[in-house]
Amino acid sequence: MKYAIFGDIHANLEALTAVLSEAERLEVDKYICTGDIVGYNADPRECVKIIRDLQPEVIVRGNHDDYAGTDISLPGFNPQAANVVFWTRNQLSAEDRQWLRELPLNRTTGSSTTIVHATLDTPGRWGYVFDKFSATASFNYQFTPVCFFGHTHTPVVFDKFGSTKNGDFKEAIFEPGHKYMINAGSVGQPRDGDNRAAFVTYEPEKKKVSLHRVEYDIAIAQEKIRKSNLPERCAERLARGH
Numbered sequence: 360m361k362y363a364i365f366g367d368i369h370a371n372l373e374a375l376t377a378v379l380s381e382a383e384r385l386e387v388d389k390y391i392c393t394g395d396i397v398g399y400n401a402d403p404r405e406c407v408k409i410i411r412d413l414q415p416e417v418i419v420r421g422n423h424d425d426y427a428g429t430d431i432s433l434p435g436f437n438p439q440a441a442n443v444v445f446w447t448r449n450q451l452s453a454e455d456r457q458w459l460r461e462l463p464l465n466r467t468t469g470s471s472t473t474i475v476h477a478t479l480d481t482p483g484r485w486g487y488v489f490d491k492f493s494a495t496a497s498f499n500y501q502f503t504p505v506c507f508f509g510h511t512h513t514p515v516v517f518d519k520f521g522s523t524k525n526g527d528f529k530e531a532i533f534e535p536g537h538k539y540m541i542n543a544g545s546v547g548q549p550r551d552g553d554n555r556a557a558f559v560t561y562e563p564e565k566k567k568v569s570l571h572r573v574e575y576d577i578a579i580a581q582e583k584i585r586k587s588n589l590p591e592r593c594a595e596r597l598a599r600g601h
């Protein structure tokens with residue numbers, strides 16, 4: 360069994376299609392999505408449709424799915440960020456927005472894998488797991504050997520009982536008795552200085568996770584952002600990968 364695990368797509372259609380065709384080339388059997396399908400970029404409707412049609416085994420709700428799927432006010436948002444949320448809400452059908460807001464915050468598949476967007480200790484508060492220290496609180500609520508998460512847009516493997524593998528890891532083999540939190544990186548807005556789309560494959564029988572980076576047409580994604588009058592910063596950062 361081979362899973363493709365990916366998230367933080369953020370309405371980047373070019374990155375999403377590049378990742379899915381690479382996953383197909385790698386002959387994955389199933390998909391898992393760690394959330395944040397929308398936000399920042401210009402194709403929320405198309406990305407929601409692709410993910411819904413793909414029918415991943417698990418999809419969890421990200422904070423941007425929450426902002427776009429609900430009518431919650433956005434305290435603490437700067438005006439530009441709030442405008443992206445309002446724009447995204449307007450692009451989506453009522454039915455897509457309902458689907459987004461009803462996604463679960465976390466899920467366990469079988470007995471070995473948990474999926475969450477942000478953290479397991481307080482998943483709806485959208486805290487960040489940036490380092491081993493901040494992973495500790497989440498580990499306390501992880502009852503499976505492996506957890507996949509998103510939100511930081513930075514690939515990493517935290518091992519509760521071992522060393523951390525940062526974003527340049529190619530693959531990690533799980534050791535018996537250890538506990539892992541793995542960030543698959545971001546499909547549509549990488550923030551680790553590498554502007555290629557990121558995702559991981561996971562082969563439970565081999566206890567192996569592999570990181571993949573995929574080039575995509577950044578210029579087209581940027582052009583769509585500019586044509587939609589979304590913030591220039593959203594376009595610029597795609598090229599920087601940060």
Ligand SMILES: [Fe+2]
Pocket residue numbers: 367369395421423510511512
């Ligand atoms: Fe995100």
